[in-house]
Amino acid sequence: xxENIKVFFKNLSGENFTDLFFEGLWNxxxxxxxxxxIGIVIGTVIGxxxxxxxxxxxxxxxxxxxxxxxxxxxxxxxxxxxLIAYYLLLPLLGVKGVEAVNVGVAVFGMNSGAYVSEIMxxxxxxxxxxxxxxxxxxxxxxxxxxxxxVVPQAIKNIIPTLGNEFITLIKDTAVLSFISIVDINVAVKxxxxxxxxxxxxxxxxxxxxxxxxxxxxxxxxxxxxxxxKSDRKYGTTKSAKKS
Amino acid sequence: xxxxxxxxxxxxxRFGDNEVLRDISTSIYERxxxxxxxxxxxxxxxxxxxxxxxxxxxxxxxxxxxxxLADFKVDINRHRQKIGMxxxxxxxxxxxxxxxxxxxxxxxxxxxxxxxxxxxxxxxKIGNMFRRLFKKEEKALVTIEKTKADIVxxxxxxxxxxxxxxxxxxKANVYPSxxxxxxxQRIAIVRALAMNPKVMLFDEPTSALDPEMVGEVLDLIKxxxxxxxxxxxxxxxxGFAREVATRVLFMAxxxxxxxxxxxxxxxxxxxxxxxxxxxxxx
Numbered sequence: 001x002x003e004n005i006k007v008f009f010k011n012l013s014g015e016n017f018t019d020l021f022f023e024g025l026w027n028x029x030x031x032x033x034x035x036x037x038i039g040i041v042i043g044t045v046i047g048x049x050x051x052x053x054x055x056x057x058x059x060x061x062x063x064x065x066x067x068x069x070x071x072x073x074x075x076x077x078x079x080x081x082x083l084i085a086y087y088l089l090l091p092l093l094g095v096k097g098v099e100a101v102n103v104g105v106a107v108f109g110m111n112s113g114a115y116v117s118e119i120m121x122x123x124x125x126x127x128x129x130x131x132x133x134x135x136x137x138x139x140x141x142x143x144x145x146x147x148x149x150v151v152p153q154a155i156k157n158i159i160p161t162l163g164n165e166f167i168t169l170i171k172d173t174a175v176l177s178f179i180s181i182v183d184i185n186v187a188v189k190x191x192x193x194x195x196x197x198x199x200x201x202x203x204x205x206x207x208x209x210x211x212x213x214x215x216x217x218x219x220x221x222x223x224x225x226x227x228x229k230s231d232r233k234y235g236t237t238k239s240a241k242k243s
Numbered sequence: 244x245x246x247x248x249x250x251x252x253x254x255x256x257r258f259g260d261n262e263v264l265r266d267i268s269t270s271i272y273e274r275x276x277x278x279x280x281x282x283x284x285x286x287x288x289x290x291x292x293x294x295x296x297x298x299x300x301x302x303x304x305x306x307x308x309x310x311x312l313a314d315f316k317v318d319i320n321r322h323r324q325k326i327g328m329x330x331x332x333x334x335x336x337x338x339x340x341x342x343x344x345x346x347x348x349x350x351x352x353x354x355x356x357x358x359x360x361x362x363x364x365x366x367x368k369i370g371n372m373f374r375r376l377f378k379k380e381e382k383a384l385v386t387i388e389k390t391k392a393d394i395v396x397x398x399x400x401x402x403x404x405x406x407x408x409x410x411x412x413x414k415a416n417v418y419p420s421x422x423x424x425x426x427x428q429r430i431a432i433v434r435a436l437a438m439n440p441k442v443m444l445f446d447e448p449t450s451a452l453d454p455e456m457v458g459e460v461l462d463l464i465k466x467x468x469x470x471x472x473x474x475x476x477x478x479x480x481x482g483f484a485r486e487v488a489t490r491v492l493f494m495a496x497x498x499x500x501x502x503x504x505x506x507x508x509x510x511x512x513x514x515x516x517x518x519x520x521x522x523x524x525x
Binding site: 055128130131134135137138139141144148152156229 | 295297315320321322323324325326327328330332334335336337338339347348351352418419420431434435438
């Protein structure tokens with residue numbers, strides 16, 4: 001085993017393979033981060049639609065559309081979505097020259113949007129309805145009240161769950177190899193090929209994922225700390241110290 | 244006769260099968276201080292919340308500024324800007340500092356108006372090019388007096404002035420979680436005032452406060468009353484009601500059971516329900 005690991009690292013230190021590894025790492029991180037950002041945007045919009053009052057016909061139609069969207073993206077495996085998007089939808093629409101990585105970002109974003117929408121709905125429901133009332137009573141419109149007052153507070157409440165979603169996305173990037181994107185998974189397999197040191201390669205891959213996840217956990221903690229500045233327990237703000 | 248600010252006509256409100264308000268008609272005139280009394284469940288909070296359509300009426304009409312607020316076609320947000328509301332639970336925005344709480348709505352609405360004017364001007368300019376081409380009279384542009392910076396600056400100045408008035412200027416940049424209940428409620432009142440409302444609605448403003456903080460909030464409301472602000476107050480503070488009110492509405496079972504000056508209602512109640520209520524609370 002030790003021998004295998006030695007061979008693997010020797011392979012890895014070769015210039016081509018080092019580049020390949022970092023390409024894989026970069027693709028994994030890039031697709032996960034962009035996917036999460038798109039997911040949060042889509043999820044917020046759907047989450048707001050879901051909790052909004054449905055007096056108007058337009059609102060009811062949007063609600064139905066988002067229900068179908070969530071059902072489709074949560075009900076099918078990510079691999080199927082990637083394959084359908086890349087090998088079926090793109091040729092069908094006649095779009096050419098789209099990089100596989102961009103397809104990956106789009107599918108990850110839309111998939112994650114479906115999950116985040118439910119997280120966001122829970123987050124919005126966890127905010128005191130009085131906050132919405134106060135905003136509406138001041139004459140702010142429903143969307144403004146949501147975006148300026150309720151959603152920021154909701155996001156604060158759901159940061160830990162969003163961290164979960166991010167970690168899931170990072171690990172899900174392993175399916176990107178289906179549409180020939182070089183992610184960590186693909187890179188490591190290629191690096192391990194000379195000398196057939198796959199066992200060492202997979203061990204290394206696991207370590208890389210753990211490190212990534214630990215970094216994300218740290219980032220989530222930091223974000224939480226930053227967003228909690230309006231809570232009493234994180235002390236008074238600068239100006240309060242001044243006075 | 245003073246100007247009529249809000250007119251309620253045959254107002255009904257149902258929550259499912261439960262009829263909370265039954266055929267209420269009344270008017271609120273300028274500079275009037277109307278206090279609504281009643282047992283819990285008599286519909287007094289619901290009536291107040293119907294006045295700015297926080298609860299949509301099930302039937303009837305509420306006229307404000309010549310428009311029926313109960314009509315879904317009316318732009319309710321524009322009217323709510325002129326109806327200040329203060330809640331039992333303060334409802335300060337937790338994610339905003341005190342000063343942001345006060346300036347948020349004026350700035351947002353000011354900027355929205357500015358954008359709208361800019362948009363209209365943009366299209367008028369294009370229209371004018373054609374009108375010039377066809378030698379027709381050009382349409383005048385909307386005059387834009389204030390830039391965004393002006394709006395922000397004005398709102399901030401006003402907020403500081405209001406904070407100074409209630410003696411909380413040093414709290415301008417703290418978050419609501421660090422304030423006491425009385426401070427929160429006074430800031431909530433000031434936040435509503437920052438919109439220059441025509442009428443203020445108070446929904447049990449002191450019911451969630453510790454007893455030692457009730458005074459400071461009531462004092463502020465009294466000050467506003469003395470300055471001539473029109474207000475509608477739902478409260479359980481009988482002494483305060485008697486002192487401030489120009490008219491008292493006593494509600495029972497979704498109706499206005501008795502209505503009159505504080506002297507009439509408190510000292511010479513006619514309706515047996517009012518008598519019973521006053522006996523219980525005084």
